[in-house]
Amino acid sequence: MIRKLKMEDNEKVMAFLGEEPSINLFIIGDIEAFGYEAGFQQLWAQFDDNGEILAVLLNFYNSFIPYAKNDFDVDGFADIIRSFGDSAALSGKEELVEKFEGLEGLNLGKKQITFFAECRTAEHLGNDDLEVKKADISDIDRIIAIRETIEEFPARPDSRDMLLKAMETNTGRTYYIEENGEMIAIASTTAENSISAMIVGVCSRAEYRKKGLATAVTQKLVSDVLKEGKTLCLFYDNPGAGRIYKRLGFQDIGMWTMYR
Template sequence: MIRKLTDQDHHQVLSFLSEEPSINLFIIGDLEVFGYDSEFQEIWAEFAEQNTIKAVLLRFHHSFIPYAKGEFDTEGFVSIMKQYNQPLPLSGKSDIIEKFEAFPELALGKKQVTFFAECLSDECLSADDVEFKKATIDDVDQIIELRSSIEEFNVRSDARDILFQAMESNTTRTYYTVENDVMTACVSTTAENSMSAMIVGVCTRKEYRRKGLATAIMQKLFKDVLDEGKTLCLFYDNPAAGRIYKRLGFKDIGLWTMYR
């Protein structure tokens, strides 16, 4: 049986999702911030006969994220998704998303697969005396400007509004270095919730690279988040970046597929 969830289901669905807090950080974060009554967010669950949750499907605006621990009613979830405008942005663990690829009636857009890594301990982190600052809303424009200067980054036109909203809802934080009033490197979290946080936006201005700035502030941010009892996670598809993250304590836990 599949039904839409309400506030009364929050404890049960959070218990279901918390067994893999990194994989589910987007769903957990969206539920904690926006709840069950928002017009742009809905969540459904498939229940087993014992009234235990088998799988969930979150809609956030036009995007969908499914999660399951075993076999689930993919066709039932597809019938829900088909009611919304297509193409449908869809993301999740690759082995789960593969089940939706069997339904040609879903227009899923462009596919991207990345590694998904998790860090649970600060044992690989080291202290560094690099001076850094924690960003406030007043720093949003500088953060966007720095990210936009990075060739590898694809900064969306609404990136400023998204970052502003995330800062207001305390679902992101950014640490950065500065020299002569210029932001030289920064690293951010996104989708922060009570259990986990994702690392994004690791970048250094071109003329300040190879000084260890990004690595230094990453370690400071990682330690602060871990000290709060949260797990850290991130996506990567660059092997060189992956090696850096693994030296800092990250381990691959699977593949993540995104359709945009």
Template sequence: MIRKLTEQDHDQVLAFLSEEPSINLFIIGDIEVFGYSSEFQEIWAEFDEQNNSIKAVLLRFHQSFIPYAKGEFDTEGFVSIMKRYNQPVLLSGKSDIVEKFEAFDDLQLGKKQATFFAECLTDEYLNIIDQSIAINKATIEEVDQIIEIRESIEEFVIRDDARELLVQAMESNTARTYYTEDHGVITSCVSTTAENSMSAMIVGVCTRKEYRRQGLATTIMQKLFQDVLDEGKTLCLFYDNPAAGRIYKRLGFKDIGMWTMYR
């Protein structure tokens, strides 16, 4: 049985999701901030009819969907929900879960991208922060510059609503960006997203080409990582570049699985 969740289901669904807080940080964060009655967010769950326990969850946030399950689940039932909205479907999640949806020819999925998923639980690998590099925390005033520098990175895919989502995330305290600048121009930045009471995702690590190889991004990451870990949260990130993976692992990250996105 699949039904839409309400505030009355909160404790049960959080208990289900919190067994893998890193994998579920997007769903947990969105539930904590936006709840169950926002126009842009809905959450459904499949229940075991025998004991009314949750088997799987599906989140819609704007035009994106994230499913999560611990075993077999009603994939066809979730497909029928996603088909009510615009296609192609923007889908992401743990690879062994979301790849089940590829079997449905009538579900139009976007371009597939698989990445490594890593988490960090300790600050023991962080170095002393270079105090000669001034690091700032971004406000709404810096949003346009943050989007502009991200758009300059060839590997990044920037959504049409990226500015709107970043502003919303900043205002809801589910994201923060640290950056360096040179005469008022942002030269390098690192952001979090989907911050919640348990975890935070690192995204948007970027440096303008003319400022690279100066250690700016690494220094910003160390400052951001330390601040988030000091708050008792787990750090998570995606990577598909082996060189980047080596940098993250030197800072204490460990691979915990694969994450697949269809965009």
């Protein structure tokens, strides 16, 4: 049986999702931030005959993320996605979302697969003498300025608003190294919730690369988040970046697929 979730389901839902906190970072974070009654967000679950959850489906502004540990009602979830029209986006664990490929009436769009890694321990983190600072709201324009120098980071018209909202709601933070008042390396989190956080936006200005600055910022960020009892996770598709993250203690836990 598949039904829409309500607040009274929350304890059971969080227990189900919490067994893989990194994989479920987006679902957990959106539930904590917006609950079950927001107009732009809905959640459904498939239950077995004993009332135990077998699978969960999140819709957030027509972006869908399914999660299950074993077999689930793919057709039932697909019917829900179809009911929102043909502009829905889908993402999630590779082995789950690929089950939706080829289903009639689902126009999934371009497929992108990335590595998904997590870090649960600080034992691989080192120390250095570089001064790493935590940004606040007054630093937003400087964060935007360094990101705009990075070719891999496409510009978004709502970038400033998203950064502001993340800081105001404590769902994201940015650490940085500066020189002469200019940020030269940064690393951020997004989708932070009570048990996990995702690292994004790791970069340094072109003239400061290969000096270990981005690694130092990331190391400080990872250390502080782990001290709060949270699990860190990230996407990557660059093997070089993957090697750096693994030196800091990240381990691959699967592949994440997005259809846009």
